Amino acid sequence: MNSVIVLNADFTYLHTVSWKRGIRLVLKGKVEVLKYGRSVANSFQNLHRIPLVVRLIKFVRRVYKNKVPLNKRNILARDEYTCQYCGAGCRHNPTLDHILPKSRGGSFSWQNTVASCKKCNQKKGDKTPTECGMTLRKKPVQPTISEFTNQQVKQMGLRELLQDLM
Numbered sequence: 198m199n200s201v202i203v204l205n206a207d208f209t210y211l212h213t214v215s216w217k218r219g220i221r222l223v224l225k226g227k228v229e230v231l232k233y234g235r236s237v238a239n240s241f242q243n244l245h246r247i248p249l250v251v252r253l254i255k256f257v258r259r260v261y262k263n264k265v266p267l268n269k270r271n272i273l274a275r276d277e278y279t280c281q282y283c284g285a286g287c288r289h290n291p292t293l294d295h296i297l298p299k300s301r302g303g304s305f306s307w308q309n310t311v312a313s314c315k316k317c318n319q320k321k322g323d324k325t326p327t328e329c330g331m332t333l334r335k336k337p338v339q340p341t342i343s344e345f346t347n348q349q350v351k352q353m354g355l356r357e358l359l360q361d362l363m
């Protein structure tokens with residue numbers, strides 16, 4: 198919850214960070230806040246308004262070059278925190294499912310890993326989707342950087358805001 202969008206000094210989209218990291222960037226003077234969210238965090242012995250969009254003071258070379266880093270957070274984001282089997286939202290309790298189970302040689306990859314709710318993940322267990330009669334809602338693919346960032350921005354409803362800024 199409460200991700201913070203980080204823009205480069207030239208207002209191009211870089212990535213998102215957790216709100217805690219967002220506040221730390223603000224406190225360290227590394228970023229300026231372009232827009233605050235509605236939430237307030239009580240941490241670091243102080244009350245802080247949680248930023249929604251920040252901009253780096255100093256320009257950095259693109260962190261992501263052409264590839265979106267493969268990690269749990271990004272797989273969940275690609276799948277929009279939606280169980281790829283039953284379609285239920287799993288933002289509060291997301292798990293990752295290996296389509297071909299790890300125990301059977303399945304790898305952690307964009308193509309073999311999807312967001313899944315706990316229920317489907319348990320039901321599926323060490324089987325393949327075919328073996329337990331489950332179907333994937335869409336074929337998992339490795340997103341390109343522009344697909345991924347566009348999707349992230351869209352999910353947060355900030356596309357218009359970002360367009361305004363550019």
Ligand SMILES: [Zn+2]
Nearest residue numbers: 280283314317
């Ligand atoms: Zn499910």
